[in-house]
Amino acid sequence: MxxxxxxxxxxxxxxxxxxxxxxxxxxxxxxxxxxxxxxxxxxxxxxSEHAKSLRTKKTNVIGVVLPKISTETSNRLVKGMDEIFAKEGYQILLANTNLEPEKEIEYLRLLKSRHVDGIILSATTINPSLVEEIYNLNIPFVAVGQSISGLTNVILDDYQATKDMVDFLIQKGHKQIAFIGVDERDRAVGYLRKAGYLDAMRENNLAVESTWVQKGEFNVESGFECMSQILGTSEKQPTAVLAVTDRLAIGALQRIKESGLSIPEDISLAGMGASEFSRYVTPALTTIDFSIEKAGREAAALILRKIGGENDHGMNITIPYRLIERASVQ
Amino acid sequence: MxxxxxxxxxxxxxxxxxxxxxxxxxxxxxxxxxxxxxxxxxxxxxxSEHAKSLRTKKTNVIGVVLPKISTETSNRLVKGMDEIFAKEGYQILLANTNLEPEKEIEYLRLLKSRHVDGIILSATTINPSLVEEIYNLNIPFVAVGQSISGLTNVILDDYQATKDMVDFLIQKGHKQIAFIGVDERDRAVGYLRKAGYLDAMRENNLAVESTWVQKGEFNVESGFECMSQILGTSEKQPTAVLAVTDRLAIGALQRIKESGLSIPEDISLAGMGASEFSRYVTPALTTIDFSIEKAGREAAALILRKIGGENDHGMNITIPYRLIERASVQ
DNA sequence: CTGAAAGCGCTTACAG
DNA sequence: CTGAAAGCGCTTACAG
Structure with a gap:
């Protein structure tokens, strides 16, 4: 060389x-x-950028820690960030934890050793030792998707969005509403969305049958199975179902169709996330658009400002969402 | 620090x-x-990894140049690569060209200046100056998706896969088969897939009406419009349509449904790419699975071997594909 | 306008 | 078993 x-x-x-x-x-x-x-x-x-950054203490690289590399959410997040970073001459160094919590700390250290100028973490489950590690990192840091106190967070309003969706279903006349969630250790998608559902039901004085509340995983098959549970075990059949992701909703959709019921005539169905294909299933899926790209852009802009020396003292930015009404709910 | x-x-x-x-x-x-x-x-x-690699000339970082950051193909490719890299302690530095050809050369140089141990390029259109730049790079290099002579390439058999799909449609009794392609400057998806279609038709002595061959872009809306063209301008209506991506096929599907025709009774429809949601549209889409993750794994394995000093003298690896038969074709 | 020299944070022959 | 010193490829006061 x-x-x-x-x-x-x-x-x-x-x-x-x-x-x-x-x-x-x-x-x-x-x-x-x-x-x-x-x-x-x-x-x-x-x-050589190495030699250069050894002197200048600047790499123009941002470390991005993702819980899973191949989900639409991760992609849209990275896309949004890259829009901002590319303009400013920054590149992204990827770290995929594949949902293994030990990897988070490992990668955080690795990124630090590579002298990235900042780190953005897309968090799902957060544990105290991770938070401790982040505090000690002493590198510009932004968390997306979860609120970690004392840090700068870009968050989606999981609780309110879910509540809004349930309110929307209620407004449409539904009183028996089932819910397909995920593990509550995932604070945003698991815990907060479930809380939004339960609170909306309670505030409207609607009973929740225990079989209406199912816990699945982040894939289509799981939605299918949860829907089987609901259909097979409930005393009162629900007239509407809300799934916390579009993938789960699409699984539920398959299951409902297979049982000979129609959507939305027999059962209304809603998802969350506004995945690209939510509009192309039949019937098109009512869902929540969380503007993930925007979350990515915001996170990127924030970290750039921190790198620029701005101290925001742990501010939170909540990204606005919107409810997309489509044919799957009536 | x-x-x-x-x-x-x-x-x-x-x-x-x-x-x-x-x-x-x-x-x-x-x-x-x-x-x-x-x-x-x-x-x-x-x-500090910088100081270390300044001495050792090793970074354990692989540069990955992507034409577009947020497509299912890119994601699956990166996922496959990361599976291999994570095991071996390598990380991915992303470079998204956003389909701007000038950016390819720019990023190649940038990655070199960052002393990545190797570069994987997911190529769509290739031009001589890019190839020239790659030759001069003098870094372990693997191209995915396109065959660049003299280099190590991981390729999908675009031509044969398309031909197989057309043959499959013919075997089902179809003689009037329309084709939704993309710009032929994209050698793999544009040129080779179209060639596969035309050759299959010719070899079976089937006429191709000019209005049956449409050129779209990589999105659902474009498939919708191409299908409009086919339906609106053809003298003989086709009994089957092949689109070169699932997104285009899903657009076509929407359009066919809107015109009151049914799939597959009135028109059979096939896509290519086996995107996750191709099986969840109604009817489920017949398509080609190119095993993109496998292509990613192969590319990663190859570059690691090159980094290890192995000289493969410009070998090509072709990833096997398979035809997935679903309800959209009869 | 130009260059010698120090220094960034490591590793690695070499000598002991 | 241990350490002084050179060197990786840059940048940047400093002096001229």
Whole structure:
């Protein structure tokens, strides 16, 4: 690999001068600049970012820790962040924890050792040792999806969005509403969305049969099975079902169809997340758009400001959501 | 940021010794090791990868250049790669060109300057100056999706897969088969898939009406419009339609339904790509599974071997595909 | 306008 | 078993 030393020798100047033309800093005579640029052209020399950042303490790399690499949410988040980062000359170093909690701490340290300028964490479950690690990290940090106290958080209003959706169903005349959730250790999707559902039901004086509340996982098959449970074990059949993700909702949709019931005539169905394909299933799915890309953009903008030295003292930004009404609810 | 120097001082040893316990290399007395480890624990010291790789010329980072960050194909590719890389302690540095060709060269240089150990490029359109740049890069390199001569390529058999799908439709009794493609500058998805379609038709002595061959873009709406063209302008209506991506196929599906025709009774429909939701539309979509994750794993494995010093002299690996038969074709 | 020299935080022959 | 010193490829006061 060719270095600044070789460029300097070939152009008959010092390394200092080469550095100056590279960074367009300080004075360099037109003549010297020409010679250096010519040699750089000829050799295809590219300065080493490592050596540079060893001095400058700046890498222009942001570490992004994802719970799962291949979900639509992760993708849209990364897409939103990249929109901002690309403009500012930052790149993303990916760290996929694959839902293994030990990996989070491991990757946080790894990213630190790589001297990323900042870290964005898309959090699902958070435990005290993780939070402790984050505090000690001492690197600009933003959490997305969960609120960690004392840190800067970009959050989705999981609780209120779910409540709104249930209220919407109630307004449509439904009184028997089932719920397909996920493990409550996932505070946002599991705990808060369930709380939103339960509170909305309670505030409207609607009873909740225990079989109406199912716990699934983040995939279509699980939605199918949860729906089987609801259909197979409930004394009173629900007239509407809310699933906390579109994937779960689509699984439920398959199951409802297979049992010969129609949507929305027999059962109304709603999802959450506004995944791309939620509008292309039949019937199109009523869902919540959480504006994940926007969350990504906000997180990126925030971390850039922190890197720029701004101290926001642990502010929270809540991304607005909207309810998308489609044919699956009547 | 705390450095090896400080650890050495606190533990009352030399930096050399600290380095040795860090890397578990050379001899260190049990006593010294204990002292050093204790100090590391206490301080939360993490060695700088930059300084390290400045010496060792190794970063354990692979640059991945993607044409678009938020497509299912990109995601599955990255997922496959990450499965392999995570095991071997490598991380992915993302570069999203957003389909802007100038960005490819720019990012290639940037990745080189960051001393990534290797680069994987998911290529769509390739132009001579890009290829030239790649040759000059002099870094372990693997291309996915397109075959670039002289390089190591992981390719999908776009031509044969499309031909197989058309043959399958013909075998089902179809003679009037329409085709929704994309710009042929995209060699794999645009050019080769179209060639597969045309050759299959010709070899079976089937005429192709010019209005049956439409060119769209990579989204659902475009499939909808292409289908409108086919339905609105063809003298003979096709009895089957093949779209080169599932997204295009789903757009076509919407359009066919809107015109009051049924699938597959009136028109059979096939897509390509086996996107997650292709099975959840109604009717479920017949499609080609290209095993993108596997392509990602193969690409990752290949680049690791190249990094390990193996010279494969520009080998090509073709990933097997399979046709998934579902309800949308009869 | 230019360059010698120090320093960023590591690793690694080399000598003891 | 241990450490002094050189060196990786840059940048940046400082001096001229």
């Amino acid at each position: 060719i270095t600044i030393k070789e460029i300097a020798e070939r152009a008959n100047v010092s390394r200092t001068t080469v550095s100056r033309v590279l960074n367009k800093s300080g004075y360099v005579s037109e003549e010297a600049r020409k010679r250096v640029q010519k040699v750089i052209e000829e050799t295809g020399y590219v300065p | 705390i450095t090896i120097k400080e650890i050495a001082e606190r533990a009352n040893v030399s930096r050399t010794t600290v380095s040795r316990v860090l890397n578990k290399s050379g001899y260190v007395s049990e006593e010294a090791r204990k002292r050093v480890q204790k100090v590391i624990e206490e301080t939360g010291y993490v060695p």
